[in-house]
Amino acid sequence: MKFENVLSDINGFGRFQIMIIVISFIGRFTLPCHFMLNNFIAVVPSHHCNLSTLDDGGVFRNLTLQQRLAVGIPLLEDGTPSSCQMFAEPQYHLLLNSSNITDLPTVPCQNGWVYDNTTFKSTLATEWDLVCGKRGENKATATIFFIGVMFGAMTFGSLSDRFGRRIMLLVSYILGITFAVASAFSTSFVMFAVLRFFTGFGITGIVIVSTVLNVEWVDIEHRKLVGVIDSMSWTFGNTVFPAIAYFVTDWRWLTISVTLPLILATLTWRWMPESARWLIANGKLEQAQSYLQKCAKMNRTKDSTHTLKTEVLSHIIVTEKRDRAYSYLDLVRTPKMRKLALRTGIVWFCVATAYYGISFNITGFGLNIYLTQLTYALIELPAKLSVYYLLDKIGRRRTEAGSLLLVGLCLAINIVIPKDMSVIRTVVAVIGKGCSAASFATIVLYSSELYPTVVRQNGMGYNSFMARLGVAMAPLILLLDEVWQDLPQAVLCAAAVLGAIVARTLSETRNRCLPETIEDIEEQW
Numbered sequence: 001m002k003f004e005n006v007l008s009d010i011n012g013f014g015r016f017q018i019m020i021i022v023i024s025f026i027g028r029f030t031l032p033c034h035f036m037l038n039n040f041i042a043v044v045p046s047h048h049c050n051l052s053t054l055d056d057g058g059v060f061r062n063l064t065l066q067q068r069l070a071v072g073i074p075l076l077e078d079g080t081p082s083s084c085q086m087f088a089e090p091q092y093h094l095l096l097n098s099s100n101i102t103d104l105p106t107v108p109c110q111n112g113w114v115y116d117n118t119t120f121k122s123t124l125a126t127e128w129d130l131v132c133g134k135r136g137e138n139k140a141t142a143t144i145f146f147i148g149v150m151f152g153a154m155t156f157g158s159l160s161d162r163f164g165r166r167i168m169l170l171v172s173y174i175l176g177i178t179f180a181v182a183s184a185f186s187t188s189f190v191m192f193a194v195l196r197f198f199t200g201f202g203i204t205g206i207v208i209v210s211t212v213l214n215v216e217w218v219d220i221e222h223r224k225l226v227g228v229i230d231s232m233s234w235t236f237g238n239t240v241f242p243a244i245a246y247f248v249t250d251w252r253w254l255t256i257s258v259t260l261p262l263i264l265a266t267l268t269w270r271w272m273p274e275s276a277r278w279l280i281a282n283g284k285l286e287q288a289q290s291y292l293q294k295c296a297k298m299n300r301t302k303d304s305t306h307t308l309k310t311e312v313l314s315h316i317i318v319t320e321k322r323d324r325a326y327s328y329l330d331l332v333r334t335p336k337m338r339k340l341a342l343r344t345g346i347v348w349f350c351v352a353t354a355y356y357g358i359s360f361n362i363t364g365f366g367l368n369i370y371l372t373q374l375t376y377a378l379i380e381l382p383a384k385l386s387v388y389y390l391l392d393k394i395g396r397r398r399t400e401a402g403s404l405l406l407v408g409l410c411l412a413i414n415i416v417i418p419k420d421m422s423v424i425r426t427v428v429a430v431i432g433k434g435c436s437a438a439s440f441a442t443i444v445l446y447s448s449e450l451y452p453t454v455v456r457q458n459g460m461g462y463n464s465f466m467a468r469l470g471v472a473m474a475p476l477i478l479l480l481d482e483v484w485q486d487l488p489q490a491v492l493c494a495a496a497v498l499g500a501i502v503a504r505t506l507s508e509t510r511n512r513c514l515p516e517t518i519e520d521i522e523e524q525w
Contacts, residue, residue, distance in 0.1 A: 003277055004220060004513045010292060012219025014299030016273075020217055021226060023272050024210040025233045027173060027265035031207055032237035033244070033258035034180070034199065038142040039373060041251035044125040044135070046116040048073055049086035049109035070094055074106050084109060084132035108132070119369075121249040128189045137189060143472060144193050148200030150468040154328070156205035157461015160212075161326050165457065166274040169209045173266045175202025180259040184252040203262075204468075208460045215448045216277040216456070217295075220511055224391040227445025231384050235437075238377035242370040277453045281516060326455050331462060336522050341459065343502050344447050345466040347400070350499025351443050352470030354407050355436040357477055357492040358429065376433070383434035384441045395510045396446040397503060403439040404500035407432050411493035415486045439499070449509035453516045470495075 004012070051072040063071070071090045073081045085106040115126045125131055130138035160168040179198040186192035214226045241258065248254045273295075279288035331341040359376060390399045410432030417425050443463075451459035480487040507524070515521055 002513050003280065003516065006292065007217075007219045010296040010301045011299035013222040013225075014295075014301070016295040016298040017214075017218050017222070017226075019271060019298070020273065021214055021229055023265070023268045024214055024230070026261060026268060027169075027206050028210055028230065028233040029237045029240075030176075030258055030261045030265075031203060032234045033241045034145075034203055036238065036241060036373065037255065037258060038145065039369070040120075040123075040245045041254060042124050042130075042138050042141055043120055043369070044131055044138065045120055045123065047083050047113045047126075047131055048081055049084075050111040050114050051086065053110045054087070054090050067095060074104065082106075083113075086110065119249070120251075123251050124189070124192070127251065130189065141193060141196060143475075145196050145200040146468050146471050148197035148202075149204045150465050150472070152201035152204035153208060153461045153464030153468060155201070155461070157208055157457045157459070157464065158328060160205070160209050160461075161278075161455060161457040164274055165209050165213045165216075165278060166269075166272055168205055169213070169272065170266070170269050172202055172205030172209060173262050173269060176206065177259060177262045177266065178202070180262075181256060184255040204464065206265075208457065208464050211444060212448055212456050212460055213272070213275055215445070216275045216453065216514070217273070220513065223449065224388060224445065227391070227448075228384055228388045228441060231387070231441035231444065235377055235380045235384060238380070239374060242373040242377075245373070246370050277514070277516070281453045326458060328458050328462060330455050330518060331458060334518060334522055337455075337518055340450060340506075340521060341462060343505055344443075344450060344459070344463055346502045347443055347499050347506075348447070348463040348466040349470040350404065350495045350502070351436070351439050352467035353474055353477070354404070354411075354492050354496040354499070355440050356471050356474040357488070357495075358407070358411075358433050358436055379430055379433050380437035383438040387438050387441045391442065391445070392510060395508050396442060396449070397506055397508045400439060400442045400446055400506075401500045401503040403435045403442065404496045404503060406435040407439065408493045408496035408500065410435065411489050411496065415489050415493070436496075443503075446506070446509065449512075449514060450506065451515070452518055452520055453514065454518065 048069065049072070051068055054068075054072050069081060071092055071094050072087055074085055074087060076082055086109055088105045088107050091104055109132070112129055113131060117126070120126070124141060125138050128134075156168055156172060159171075176199065179195050179202055183192055183195035183199055186195060211230055214230060215223055218226050244257055245254060248257050273291045274287065276288045276291050276295075279285070279291070330337070332338045387399060387403075390402075394402070410428050414425050414428050414432075417428065419425075447463050448456060448460060477491050478488045480491060484490075515524065
């Protein structure tokens with residue numbers, strides 16, 4: 001007997017499942033805000049050296065602001081004022097003739113910087129002067145966060161398979177709130193970096209745990225709907241985030257603002273059920289029976305509770321020892337599980353590399369930072385809606401491989417399109433961004449269906465780790481333009497095509513029961 005048979009008797013997509021999806025949606029809303037938070041809190045506004053050291057108490061004090069800049073700040077080759085250099089002494093003669101300034105002595109900023117705060121009241125750069133020689137530290141904050149996400153994915157994936165989905169979801173909520181709010185009160189950059197690492201570590205459990213919980217509670221017919229809804233929560237958060245950032249221009253309050261939904265998610269956690277699949281797989285039949293009875297009652301199918309007897313549930317999984325702890329080693333102990341882990345890991349890495357590589361590299365919109373962020377989010381809407389149709393029409397495998405091939409095609413086309421045809425290049429880039437979003441939406445659902453219940457969270461944790469590794473690689477790939485201008489596009493194209501080829505080797509999961517044990521994988525492939 002399969003768990004799907006039990007779900008069909010008590011309605012595999014009723015009010016009980018809708019409750020789970022809504023509760024998950026609340027918590028998942030804050031994830032894209034934190035993932036993209038660096039786009040706003042780490043912005044470096046226009047700045048120049050503080051010229052107070054040049055104030056001799058005489059002529060300089062009586063100059064206007066523009067005149068002070070003219071005699072105190074050297075110009076770059078493009079005619080813009082330098083952000084990191086100043087004249088050692090006021091050059092008053094430049095007020096009359098500014099044609100020859102190449103031989104004038106300059107020094108690094110002596111007394112800090114003056115920042116343009118018309119758009120952003122406060123950022124990390126203005127808080128701790130992370131400019132000029134410290135620009136690398138400012139950029140490192142995103143990398144530090146994603147390193148935390150990588151380790152969090154591995155940790156929560158393992159712990160939720162060992163201790164349960166529900167309790168680890170609560171732990172992720174609490175850790176996310178604690179470290180995110182604490183980071184907003186940081187008194188030094190080092191303190192902020194450490195807390196930002198643990199923020200990424202904590203909140204990553206939300207996405208991998210809630211995704212698996214949602215999939216494990218719905219029937220075969222509605223798994224694709226749940227997968228798309230989960231993906232839409234990311235798009236919804238991305239769409240609302242620019243509006244929040246527009247009104248909250250202080251980095252501390254912005255960090256707190258995007259974390260507040262986790263408080264509501266924590267309050268609604270009490271209604272989140274444990275995965276009945278996980279409980280049965282671990283021999284906790286009485287608890288599984290209790291949750292299944294609640295599901296039947298809420299879905300108004302109490303007449304079918306005869307299938308919820310512990311004797312019936314005990315026959316769902318009988319092929320493996322249920323009281324042993326599973327770990328990441330179980331992903332590689334047996335040959336076919338090893339192949340599955342290798343292939344899905346490669347696909348996740350390629351999907352994330354292409355998605356974030358394109359996201360960081362789309363140019364030519366001519367919009368401000370808020371409209372650009374909103375455009376990035378809106379691009380994903382039609383792509384993810386098309387996924388809902390394609391998952392059942394052509395299957396998971398073809399949708400994943402096809403979307404990645406289209407990503408590679410768009411990247412290849414942009415290599416040969418002349419640079420002066422910016423409009424066409426932008427349109428092609430937008431299409432590629434949409435296809436990459438479709439591939440990401442597909443692989444999350446696809447992977448959760450490929451892995452067996454006993455190691456599903458371990459599998460998702462491992463895959464999430466591989467994805468974050470791809471995220472960390474994307475900015476480095478974009479730096480390859482110093483070698484050859486189109487080399488980043490070529491590398492991203494190769495990654496997308498590789499992901500498509502590997503995705504074609506995965507087994508199809510459309511209209512199939514979820515595997516429950518490792519033995520199921522070894523027998524069915």
